[in-house]
Amino acid sequence: MGDLMRRYWLPALASSELQADGDPVRLLLLGEKLIAFRDSQGRVGVMDHRCPHRCASLFFGRNEADGLRCVYHGWKFDVEGNCLDMPNVQNGAAMKARVHAKAYKAAERSGLVWVYMGPQDDVPPLPRMEAALIPEGEVSVRFVQRACNWLQALEGDIDTSHFGFLHAGHAQPEDFQDDHPMRHTVTNRAPEYHVADTPWGTSYGAYRLEGDGRMSWRVANFMFPFWTQAPNSDFLTNVAVRGWVPMDDEHTMVVMLSWKKSPGAYTGMPLKNGQPIPGFAPAVDYLPNTTDWHGRWRPRARAGNDYEIDRDAQRRNEIYTGIRMVFMQDQAVTESMGPITDHAFEHLVPSDQMVVRTRRRVLKAAQALREQGTLPPGVRDPQVMWDARSGSFHTPAAADWQQAYREQLQAAIRVPTAEREHVPGA
Structure with missing residues (x-):
């Protein structure tokens, strides 16, 4: 049943619950512990709450300058899960492209943040119910x-x-x-x-x-x-x-x-x-x-x-x-x-x-x-x-x-x- 649910866009939270550069929000969907945040440009990110470095929770992260920075070692990720910064590593600029946080597609419509948790390379259209x-x-x-x-x-x-x-x-x-x-x-x-x-x-x-x-x-x-x-x-x-x-x-x-x-x-x-x-x-x-x-x-x-x-x-x-x-x-x-x-x-x-x-x-x-x-x-x-x-x-x-x-x-x-x-x- 979980696989069926993952084939649909899910209404996850109200758009008003996320502020630009504001506090990350813990989000539980389909048994997964996620983090939602809005970056400096207003874009919404939804990703696994664990930093892909040492699995510290990104809930404690710093939402700053278009990304969420893990407070454990400073690794920073954008709304798509791309690693933007790896400041505790000597050759971090070269290594960061190899690291990706587990992130899901997100969209906003009708006052809601919608999340798609299915195959990220095969995303369906957003819902077309009249109320949506x-x-x-x-x-x-x-x-x-x-x-x-x-x-x-x-x-x-x-x-x-x-x-x-x-x-x-x-x-x-x-x-x-x-x-x-x-x-x-x-x-x-x-x-x-x-x-x-x-x-x-x-x-x-x-x-x-x-x-x-x-x-x-x-x-x-x-x-x-x-x-x-x-x-x-x-x-x-x-x-x-x-x-x-x-x-x-x-x-x-x-x-x-x-x-x-x-x-x-x-x-x-x-x-x-x-x-x-x-x-x-x-x-x-x-x-x-x-x-x-x-x-x-x-x-x-x-x-x-x-x-x-x-x-x-x-x-x-x-x-x-x-x-x-x-x-x-x-x-x-x-x-x-x-x-x-x-x-x-x-x-x-x-x-x-x-x-x-x-x-x-x-x-x-x-x-x-x-x-x-x-x-x-x-x-x-x-x-x-x-x-x-x-x-x-x-x-x-x-x-x-x-x-x-x-x-x-x-x-x-x-x-x-x-x-x-x-x-x-x-």
Whole structure:
């Protein structure tokens, strides 16, 4: 699975986390301990944290004059890993060309630093999801670290039946305005839905017949290698994605991208009688970042304080879980499974179809890469991700959901810059 992940550009950290000639940042990606830094010209370097001389950590290095200098013996490296200086060696000027730090290709777009950890002589195009093409000034970028395996964390986003309980078990349909996407989930807490493989991964369409004879749909996607699109927004205006980036086997960095200018986008805080419904607080409270390998973007609510659960609010059914925020409710249940879920203990049922289909799709792609060398979806053909969008919409009762999806996609409001940059077949 690690080889599959390495064939994609990975969102590693926010561009704002690196300052020119500023402090190097420890970065844990796919189990590798890396260092990220921005040089004097603003270029970003991502390399193994060990100096190739005696393996001292470059985290303690001096970021100066377009390079990172190891404080042990003064060897200096540029963003591509080239050795620029070997001052403790008599013939260092001649020897430095033979030494190269292990460095990965890095690029910046949409407020993110992207890293490619696959073959450095065969780098694919950058991702072409719409959310990954939002101009920096219009993009919202958020991170949250989760202490569990990436796949079990991701699966919460593609599990449509949990929302009516974990997040909205205390809510009733009349608590939401008629056209609110979440009204669907609390009206039918045992959803019926279709699942399909798609060019970008997998999709589901959960459906319910409305009183006026129309069919209500909630469509969500999994996109290779670890992206999800949730359905709780209007389909026509929803430009948002989450990346479940493996730090190591037991820690995940969730990267959330959305378009600030999405007209009418769902804010995440439904109202009842003009007041926010408890349990839907939109913001994550963070602990201060530290410089250790797992020190970035850790939520204040965590296993050590039981995610700040309020048992009185739970008993009053004010908040179904007693945990005040949707994202942290997901955090609590997925981390409670343990760092890596024992799937042999599971009893899967029809409402888990999307989870099962996605597991199978990812496993088959990893096997095809290993056994036949077949590249997984979206590596050489990143434009397939352009047609992935999630959200809610209505159709006539007898309409085909995938045809309706295509029609909705044609009518969708797109990020203007992203639409100009999208070139089919690029």
